Amino acid sequence: MPTMMKAAIFVEPGRIEIDEKPIPEIGPNDALMRVTTTTICGTDIHILKGEYPVERGLTIGHEPVGIIEKLGANVKGYQEGQRVIAGAICPSFTSYACQDDCCSQDGGHHGHGYKPMGGWRFGNTIDGAQAEYLLVPDAQANLSPVPDGLTDEQVLMCPDIMSTGFAGAEAAGIKIGDTVAVFAQGPIGLCATAGARLRGAGMIIAVDGVDERLQMAKQMGADVTLDFRKVDVVEEILKITGGRGVDSAIEALGLQQTFESALRVLKPGGTLSSLGVYSQDLTIPLGAFCAGLGDHKIVTSLCPGGKERMRRLMSIIAAGRLDLGPMVTHRYALENIVEAYDLFSHQRDGVLKVALKVS
Numbered sequence: 001m002p003t004m005m006k007a008a009i010f011v012e013p014g015r016i017e018i019d020e021k022p023i024p025e026i027g028p029n030d031a032l033m034r035v036t037t038t039t040i041c042g043t044d045i046h047i048l049k050g051e052y053p054v055e056r057g058l059t060i061g062h063e064p065v066g067i068i069e070k071l072g073a074n075v076k077g078y079q080e081g082q083r084v085i086a087g088a089i090c091p092s093f094t095s096y097a098c099q100d101d102c103c104s105q106d107g108g109h110h111g112h113g114y115k116p117m118g119g120w121r122f123g124n125t126i127d128g129a130q131a132e133y134l135l136v137p138d139a140q141a142n143l144s145p146v147p148d149g150l151t152d153e154q155v156l157m158c159p160d161i162m163s164t165g166f167a168g169a170e171a172a173g174i175k176i177g178d179t180v181a182v183f184a185q186g187p188i189g190l191c192a193t194a195g196a197r198l199r200g201a202g203m204i205i206a207v208d209g210v211d212e213r214l215q216m217a218k219q220m221g222a223d224v225t226l227d228f229r230k231v232d233v234v235e236e237i238l239k240i241t242g243g244r245g246v247d248s249a250i251e252a253l254g255l256q257q258t259f260e261s262a263l264r265v266l267k268p269g270g271t272l273s274s275l276g277v278y279s280q281d282l283t284i285p286l287g288a289f290c291a292g293l294g295d296h297k298i299v300t301s302l303c304p305g306g307k308e309r310m311r312r313l314m315s316i317i318a319a320g321r322l323d324l325g326p327m328v329t330h331r332y333a334l335e336n337i338v339e340a341y342d343l344f345s346h347q348r349d350g351v352l353k354v355a356l357k358v359s
Helices: 043-046 159-171 187-198 209-218 232-238 258-262 307-318 334-346
Strands: 004-012 015-022 033-039 066-070 083-086 133-137 142-147 179-183 202-207 224-227 246-251 264-272 297-302 328-333 353-357
Touching: 004 334, 015 334, 043 334, 043 353, 083 159, 083 307, 142 307, 159 187, 159 307, 179 187, 179 258, 179 307, 187 202, 187 209, 187 246, 202 209, 209 328, 224 232, 232 258, 246 258, 258 264, 264 353, 328 334, 334 353
Parallel strands: 179 202, 179 246, 202 224, 246 264, 264 297, 328 353
Antiparallel strands: 004 015, 033 066, 033 133, 033 353, 066 083, 083 142
16 A cells, blocks of 8 residues: 555645645544545635634635545444445534534543634644545444435435534424425536425525526525526515515525525524525624524524434435536545646536545
């Protein structure tokens, strides 16, 4: 086995480059995955731009599909050569936070066990998935076998955007027959739209300003699509709902404008489910907030991880209830990742998700 591998390294704000790094040495609770396919996430773009700080020299990426190359001595129930995925969020499942049903905020084994976003380790606090090999920590809890017959691209969305988008729909508390508005139809917003449909929403209103994304939103389950370039979205949604507002609004971009619009279309007692990664402080408009007396709920979610979450997501795909394959619009080899980042960060050529072929 070789000792070095290719990896996408954060050099400095504005620069992520391919470089050589040593293949990770695993401990008894870890696994080494040979990555076959991965992708680029919007969070990686925040890292590239310097909007989210990480260590220089860190390998980026958190969406791995691959094959178990080596297992730690304590990892049972898996075989080398087995196809697996691991969630973007890979908690230990042994901390106080995990046992308090807050796994994504797993801060490890110190006194109180909590750390904001502590479960997000790949490409954040440890080397990530845009590489030929990936160390998966706490592998017993985080490796999930890929069902026979599913391709890499069919399960590529499970580690992050499918789990995150569905978490937004789950946190929104969608009930059968609810009216739901989803603001922004990027990859996570599209998955939130699909999640709202699977949760039983009666009407789903999808908002974006890109024609291809609005068309894809229809495929994911949207009943009404609104182009913010052409209509006043808040006015239109209130008109559609007879002035009542929506039962829940999902914000999937991370901008003041979309957050505020999501709040303005909520019915009294409605839920704003926020999935955006915000780069600036938010301001809550007094009127839309009903002076704090509107019985609104504002909830945030970080992608749930772990092998059971991944198993459930892949079971939906295996059953044919959802096909996220059409979201892969471009394919690149790992060595061409700089070009892929340029395309994805500038949102050219109708890009939704890029599949990076590693091996």
